[in-house]
Amino acid sequence: MMTILTSQMSLFLLLLLFITTFHKTMCSNHTVVQCNEKDRETLLTFKHGINDSLGRISTWSTKNDCCAWEGVLCDNITNRVTKVDLNSNYLEGEMNLCILELEFLSYLDLSDNKFDVIRIPSIQHNITHSSKLVHLNLSSFNFDNTLHMDNLHWLSPFSTLKYLRLSGIDLHEETNWLQAVNTLPSLLELRLKSCNLNNFPSVEYLNLSSLVTLSLSRNNFTSYIPDGFFNLTKNLTYLYLRGSNIYDIPSSLLNLQKLRCLDLSQNYFMISSSIEYLNLSSLVTLSLSGNNFTSHIPDGFFNLTKDLTYLDLHESNIHGEIPSSLLNLQNLRHLYLSYNQLQGLIPNGIGQLPNIQYLDLSENELQGSIPTTLGNLSSLNWLFIGSNNFSGEISNLTFFKLSSLDSLDLSNSSFVFQFDLDWVPPFQLTYLSLENTNQGPNFPSWIYTQKSLQLLDLSSSGISLVDRNKFSSLIERIPNEIYLSNNSIAEDISNLTLNCSTLLLDHNNFTGGLPNISPMSNRIDLSYNSFSGSIPHSWKNLSELEVLNLWSNRLSGEVLTHLSASKRLLFMNLGENEFFGTIPISLSQNLQVVILRANQFEGTIPQQLFNLSYLFHLDLANNKLSGSLPHCVYNLTQMDTDHMDSWYVTTVVLFTKGQDYVYYVSPNRRTIDLSVNNLFGEVPLELFRLIQVQTLNLSHNNLTGRIPKTIGGMTNMESLDLSNNKFFGEIPQSMALLNFLGVLNLSCNNFDGKIPIGTQLQSFNASSYIGNPKLCGAPLNNCTTKEENPKTAKPSTENEDDDSIKESLYLGMGVGFAAGFWGICGSLFFIRKWRHACFRFIDRVGDKLYVTLIVKLNSFRRN
Incomplete structure (x- = not known):
């Protein structure tokens, strides 16, 4: 019995202990630990100037613990704020940098928002040099320089800062930006892309020995890089100066022995012949695209480094031939030389680049035939050589060993294609462009074997005959883009369901009804064909459709009711058909072009x-x-x-x-x-x-x-x-x-x-x-x-007015004369006294005149 009681007592105590422990655990999990009051006030001050129309920081309220606010992270022990991440929250209004007064803050990201002003308080006085800030990102949303900052002096207290990103902020008034950055001894990464910087300040006494990543792309320096600029740091591994209006490369670039990635694209400097003496042995990535070299590539250019794996010189106005030193880049995997003025032949030694995966020589003036050694590049994944002046034959042997080939562009070329009818390529393409090449009249049979195609472009290639079953199967399985414009294909595809997002079959002879279209279709052009009948029922689900062109067919029916779901439609051309019905009021509000011409x-x-x-x-x-x-x-x-x-x-x-x-x-x-x-x-x-x-x-x-x-x-x-x-x-x-x-x-x-x-x-x-x-x-x-004659007509009117005035004047004078005359004569007639006085006056005047006249005559006679 005692044993039973002892066991029960032990069980009771164990249960009590469990409940107590569980209760403490539960209480501890639900205990609300208030964050530091000073941190809370700083965050609320920062929030005060923000317009949060989407409610992204609606949790920032005095009712909640600030450590539980959206984007805020606190230390588990001290409960002090250590991280604030509010990037891409569409916040507007004022970016108040009082938030940097958070004493234990190590990470702040306010990038990709829509702030329109930055407020910089006197934070130097409120921040101790024991600041913990390591990561600071204030980059603007659209790189449109709507955010303006006068200077960078406020950065000086942040001695622990390693990652600084201010891209898209207008810094054109900061003339000594590099000196400000020099006060950050721990800096590893600096990104000032699109900051409207316009000068390279003096660098003689600067030292950024810890810097490994530097991005100054999209500025407007309009100057040369100071010769000692790259003495700032010898540890630089990533350097981005893309599109910054730079005119030359200083020799101090040679000091960057650890440089792995260099992007100087879209500037205005020339490739100097002295470049053959350069040595960037650690460089693996070099991008100089989008410049205006207006010269040939020096033969020693590719002796810069033998470890180069990525080289981009596209769209740089380069002339001349491809230099033979290119063959020294045995590690090269990406080579982009498109959109230049390159001439001559492709070097036969191109087959000696065993690791090349992406080769783009398109849009140049290269000539001759394709070297057979090109077929040895078994690692080749991307081959773009279209839009040149090549000639000669392309056959099975050209692609004999290209088993890794994924994307092929031979467009706008005069090649003679000599493929065996039963040839099955060693590759499966996802991208194929043979636009404006001579393929016809038969559809190339080898293309039917490609099971992975996502884009097919055979526009303007002279095709008129297809294998109906193989052709139908091919275009049904392509998910992205089909371009067959400007051929003479006469097939009935009404029973097919096409799943591509872009379908261009215009300027052919397709007959029968329209095919069924995937709801994900975005762009459809079936114009200038002989399609007939009404719109298929499946077209009512084209919710992603933006462009529809059915111009010049034989289609009929009430088409517009089938397009009510196409709320994204931008371009609608249904002209030259036999459609009927009324124009609905529920058309897409995004329409830019509406053509319903020549219907019913x-x-x-x-x-x-x-x-x-x-x-x-x-x-x-x-x-x-x-x-x-x-x-x-x-x-x-x-x-x-x-x-x-x-x-x-x-x-x-x-x-x-x-x-x-x-x-x-x-x-x-x-x-x-x-x-x-x-x-x-x-x-x-x-x-x-x-x-x-x-x-x-x-x-x-x-x-x-x-x-x-x-x-x-x-x-x-x-x-x-x-x-x-x-x-x-x-x-x-x-x-x-x-x-x-x-x-x-x-x-x-x-x-x-x-x-x-x-x-x-x-x-x-x-x-x-x-x-x-x-x-x-x-x-x-x-x-x-x-x-x-309006000029004559106007004076005539004026003469008529003058005549009327004269008539009125003469009439007035006549009436006045008559009134005066009869007034005087009437008085003499009716008043005798006036009449006798008048006669006496006349007699006296007559007598005086007579006497005067006689005297004058007598005097004249005497003389």
């Missing part, structure tokens, strides 16, 4: 079509649309502003200059064509306020009303056609301001009056104005005399 669409034009702010090309011509144009605010922003943001360019046939006219649809040309429909009513004034429109065609409708004076504000107008409507009234004088007008047709309307005088309006022949019976003036027949 009917009904009214929806108001929503004039609220597509990105639209710059609208063509609804040659349909059965009716009703009036919507009277609403035309929110066609791209037709009303200079800014244009679009990339897609294509060719279509438009009736725009009095004839069928082929031109490029591009953002540089804003077009509205509503011609040949049944539209009626007045044209809204809003249409004539789209000042960036260059082509406006409203012809062959029943539109009425006057041309508003605001048309004079459409100063970019180049083609205007309002013919065959019912417009009336005078042509506004403001049209004389359309100085770029090259095409004008106002014929067959009811315009009257005189054609305004203007350089442009009189330059068109009479056909631009005929069919307006009451319209006159050059270049039409003369108007009536009164209307023809």
Whole structure:
């Protein structure tokens, strides 16, 4: 019994101990440990200037422990903040560097946000030299220099800093940036990309012995690098000076014996012949692309280092031949020499580079045939030699040992392809471009064997015949891009389901119905074929579609209802088909180009079509649309502003200059064509306020009303056609301001009056104005005399006014004379006294005159 009680007591005590321990553990896990109050206040001060519209730091509240705030990490023992990481949180407003006053902070990353101002308090007085900061990244979001910093003196207290990144911050006022950086003895990495730096300060007394990574790309130094610049540190392994407007390389570069990666691309220096004396034995990566050398590569250039594995000299305007010293780079794996002016042959010794994996010689002026030794490069993964002046044959032997080949570009070449019909290559390609080569008339049979293709480009290669089953299987399994434009393939692919994101089959002879398309398709161009029938049901799911071109086929049905799910659609060309139905109001709000020309669409034009702010090309011509144009605010922003943001360019046939006219649809040309429909009513004034429109065609409708004076504000107008409507009234004088007008047709309307005088309006022949019976003036027949000569007409009016004034004057004088005459004579007649006095006055005057006359006569006789 005692044994049982003892056992029970032991079990009870054990259970009690377990519960106590468990309770303490649970309590300890849920104990809220408050972070340091000073750290909390500093973080809240930093937050005060931030606009956090997305609520990314909504946890930063006095209700929560700051060690649990988003992006904040504290030490487990001291509970002091050691790390703040808020990169890529779309924070806006003020970046207050008071956050650097966190005493135990070792890591701060505020990069890739949208701050617009940096506030730098007097942090030198609040930071001890025992600061723990090791990593500091304040790089801007878009490298657009919207963030400005006057100087870098505030960095001096951070003696422990090893990684400093300030890319994208405008530092153009900091003239001694290198001296400021020199105060950081532990610095390993410095990135000042796109900081608008414009000088290399004196470096004689500087020492950055710990620096291993230096990035000063995308600045504007406009100067030479000081000769002693690379004496700053001998431990540098990564140096990036890409696109910084540098003119020369100093000899002190030779001191960087540990340099592994050097990027001097997109600058303006020349390859000096003295480079053959350089020795960068540790260099493994060298990028000098995007420069303007305008010279050949010195023969000793590739003696710089024998350990080079990556060499990029593409797009650097290099002339001459490929130097033989290239063959010394036995470790070379990446060689990019594309987009230069290289001439001559590919060296036969190219096959002596056993480790080469990526070889790009495209877009040059290289000649001759491909050396057979090229087939020995068994490690070759990438071979791009298209767009040169090569000739000769390419056969099975050229690729005999290239079992690792993954990407092949032979485009724009004049090779004679001599592949055996039953040849099976030793490789499986993912990328193949044979654009603008002579492959036809048969589809190359060896391509059918490629099971891994993701991109196939056989545009303009003369193909007309395919193996139906093999061809169908091939294009069905390609997941990314298919380019077969400008061939003569005549196949029915209506039963296929194509899974590629980009499908370009335009300018062929494909027949039958349209194929089923993957919901992930992004760009489809099936124009200039003979497809018929309606749009497949599967097309209702094209949610990723951005570009659709079905121009010039035999398609029919209510196509627009099938595109309601395509909310990302930018370019829609359905012209020259037999589609019918109405234009829905639920089209993509991102549309930039809408072409429905030459179909059977009917009904009214929806108001929503004039609220597509990105639209710059609208063509609804040659349909059965009716009703009036919507009277609403035309929110066609791209037709009303200079800014244009679009990339897609294509060719279509438009009736725009009095004839069928082929031109490029591009953002540089804003077009509205509503011609040949049944539209009626007045044209809204809003249409004539789209000042960036260059082509406006409203012809062959029943539109009425006057041309508003605001048309004079459409100063970019180049083609205007309002013919065959019912417009009336005078042509506004403001049209004389359309100085770029090259095409004008106002014929067959009811315009009257005189054609305004203007350089442009009189330059068109009479056909631009005929069919307006009451319209006159050059270049039409003369108007009536009164209307023809306005200079004469005006003085005539003035003469008429003068005559009226004279008549009024003479009439007034006559009336006055008559009134005076009868006033005096009437008084003499009715008043006797006045009459006798008048007679006596006349007698006296007569007597005086008689006496005077006699005296004068007697005096004359005596003389």
